[in-house]
Amino acid sequence: SSDEEDGEEYLFKIVIIGDSAVGKSNLLSRYARNEFNMHSKATIGVEFQTQSMEIDGKEVKAQIWDTAGQERFRAVTSAYYRGAVGALIVYDISRRTTFDSVVRWLDELKTHCDTTAAWMLVGNKCDLDNIRSVSVEEGKSLAEAEGLFFMETSALDSINVKTAFEMVIREIYNNVS
Ligand code: GDP
Numbered sequence: 623s624s625d626e627e628d629g630e631e632y633l634f635k636i637v638i639i640g641d642s643a644v645g646k647s648n649l650l651s652r653y654a655r656n657e658f659n660m661h662s663k664a665t666i667g668v669e670f671q672t673q674s675m676e677i678d679g680k681e682v683k684a685q686i687w688d689t690a691g692q693e694r695f696r697a698v699t700s701a702y703y704r705g706a707v708g709a710l711i712v713y714d715i716s717r718r719t720t721f722d723s724v725v726r727w728l729d730e731l732k733t734h735c736d737t738t739a740a741w742m743l744v745g746n747k748c749d750l751d752n753i754r755s756v757s758v759e760e761g762k763s764l765a766e767a768e769g770l771f772f773m774e775t776s777a778l779d780s781i782n783v784k785t786a787f788e789m790v791i792r793e794i795y796n797n798v799s
């Protein structure tokens with residue numbers, strides 16, 4: 623292809639972090655395979671999935687990493703973060719404690735990653751609006767204060783999932799190109 627002739631290759635590592643059961647694995651499976659699993663087990667998890675998109679006529683690949691449930695033991699290793707140029711920090715809009723944990727996940731990101739990376743705060747399970755415990759405004763203002771993109775998503779109903787990943791990928795591309 624012309625990309626190969628140009629010697630141009632874009633491969634970005636993106637990590638998904640956040641408390642257990644916020645929907646990280648389902649966000650990835652929805653984005654990469656258009657699949658959702660109501661009974662997904664924390665232990666089932668692939669290391670990463672590679673997904674491509676086209677930007678400026680170029681193929682841009684994102685290698686998106688999912689924890690295999692290590693977050694339950696607060697044992698996400700530095701290898702997980704190594705080389706990541708993008709991150710989705712996910713909470714569950716129906717569980718307040720997962721939003722309270724965001725600052726801790728952000729601290730971990732800041733410890734392990736370059737702060738010029740593209741980070742997005744993601745309030746997942748927006749389909750559960752009737753039992754919401756974190757308002758959209760709270761999510762937005764935390765994101766603003768921390769300089770993060772923000773989006774509410776639903777892996778179940780396929781709301782904003784593709785948009786969220788592609789916004790992060792686009793931002794990384796803009797930063798390097
Ligand atoms: P992880 O531990 O963060 O990887 O979370 P999972 O992807 O394994 O999801 C945990 C649970 O939440 C599972 O029962 C999923 O079916 C459910 N879940 C994930 N995303 C959504 C969503 O957008 N809406 C709803 N209602 N449930 C979801």
Ligand code: MG
Nearest residue numbers: 646647664667
């Ligand atoms: Mg998982």
